[in-house]
Amino acid sequence: MSEKIISLDKLTKIYDDQPAVDRLSLSINKGEVFGLLGPNGAGKSTTIFMLLGLIQPTSGNLQVCGIDSTTNPIDVKRRVGYLPDDLGFYQNMTGFENLLYTASLNAISRDEAKRRAKQLLEQVGLEDAMHKKTGKYSRGMKQRLGLADVLIKEPEIIILDEPTLGIDPKGVQELLKLIKQLNKEKDITVLLSSHHLHQVQQICDRVGIFVDGKLLAKGNVNELAQQLFGVRSSVVQVEVGEITESLLARLNQLDGVTGVEKVDGSFIEVTCQENMTPVISETITQNNARLYSIRCKDHGLDEIYHLYFEGREIDENTKKAKIS
Amino acid sequence: MKIPKKLKFRKGEEETKNEKAEQKNTSPVFSVIVRKEFTDFIKSWRIIILLIIIILTCMGSLYTAITTIQDTLSRSEDVKEIAKDTNLFLQLFTTSDGTLPPFVTFVSFLGPLLGIALGFDAVNAERNKGTLTRLMSQPVPRDYVINAKFLAALLVSTTLFFALGFIVMALGILIIGIPPTFEEFLRILCFLCLCVAYIGFWLNLGILFSVRFKQAATSALSSIAVWIFFSVFYNMIIDFISKGYLNPESITSTDEAVTKQETILNLMRLSPNYLFSESTTTLLSPSVRSLGPLTMEQTVGAITGPLPFGQSLLLIWPQLTGLIAATLICFAIAYVLFMRQEIRTN
Incomplete structure (x- = not known):
């Protein structure tokens, strides 16, 4: 077990009686890529700001690199690089100058800063644009410059808030x-916050799902899917010439089918426990219906994620309805 | 690929070095921010244009002052001798032939504009551009940012006004040919310091609004609104009040007249513009003996003559402290607001 580099204990932040982050306990190990996943306004950024000591928590403890960031933010900021989601640069300065400025704020000597800046700009692929004013940079270039800017102080931890926002695939x-x-x-x-599940899935060792300031689940992505949705199911969409009651009844009787639904016009959606496309097509032809198309809609992780959050909203609405 | 390997070996060593350097003195980081802000100011078009306007108008007013003085001087030789005794040199800053206002008036008009221009987008521009979060995630104490911005702006205005003042003096000596006495020199220095304090007030007002308002345009407009209020409307309001208050029919005794006059004067002194103009006239025209009302009894028997420098300074001491106090109050409010403000961008 590697050492913990970030540990949060019952961290709470309350804005106007509304908890933005609610008793969050979490620890991140050294050398790990951790993804904070959640919809907008779930409290991801608030948590990050608290880690950097830019926001005072209402209650709870947090330690970054063994330092309390509430009482000692400067020491924490010396070790942590942060890439904000809407990062900006001084537009009348070149990319290179912007990096030098950040370096000098970190008390790095000018020669050393120049050396590091050059090396980093090459690493992020901006060596051609390094003497261009940042006002003329594209969004993707800014993001890459941002990464170089974060790395110039040679941090132990980097925190990236929505690093992929607004960049092409x-x-x-x-x-x-x-x-x-x-x-x-x-x-x-690396601590990464995002609401793109598939991106998080690509690089993160572990993921924490955040909703309304609470950590709902954590673990690696596969575990998470199991944990959140239980048995996976697939949906087969069928287009037939004419939908008859007997066809629907026959489909419903098939083993493994959990639901049959008429969508609109000539489309039927069959929900089943596994991919049953061949069985379904056979059933339809046996029933003398014309089969125009058949397609298995497998749930991508993104879709699961959306389904999950949509489901929650509906749940909450019904709860509210019941209360009222 | 050789460099990163090297870097890894040296990393530990460097970190301790850096930490040591920082522990020794944290001021290098502060001076880095000040230097950057100063460079930004002198490179920005806004300030360059304003500087050009200020320099041109000052040269214009200097020209009219010099021609007026030269006309008077050329009339007779005796005038030159008299001139030495009557602080003629100070007249460079206050005289005009009527075509252009004198130096003092220009400063009281353009100074606030410069202050506002230096301060109005100090914090909110950083916020809107998204550089504030990046700046705050560096190991820099939060107050360094606002202190450095204030200091850099103050440095710009100090440099500008001292340079202008000395240029006017130098040209004055060259063209009229009368050197300033030491007292006159001191008076001019004090006047320049006063200018800086006055600009400092408007600068801090600008910074205050830039912390309070998220949009740079809102903070610029509100600073300008305050400026226009004090330079135009405040006088009108006081005039309006004094008309009713100082109605001669309702005044019965001299004492009453004096106290009422003083009340009005104190109301006027709530305006930083008035404080500034009072102080500058006292400093640059030594013949001014009092800033309050004087009764005939008090003036009878007084010999008209210039006030010594120390006495002039004593006369404007309350004005000067008042002006600096107003400046500090603005800065304190801005400071507290900024320290408590969320760094969040939205």
């Missing part, structure tokens, strides 16, 4: 690859 892949590479080569602990 190719850029996202490159960025994620870079993050993973840094994690492996320099043994930097």
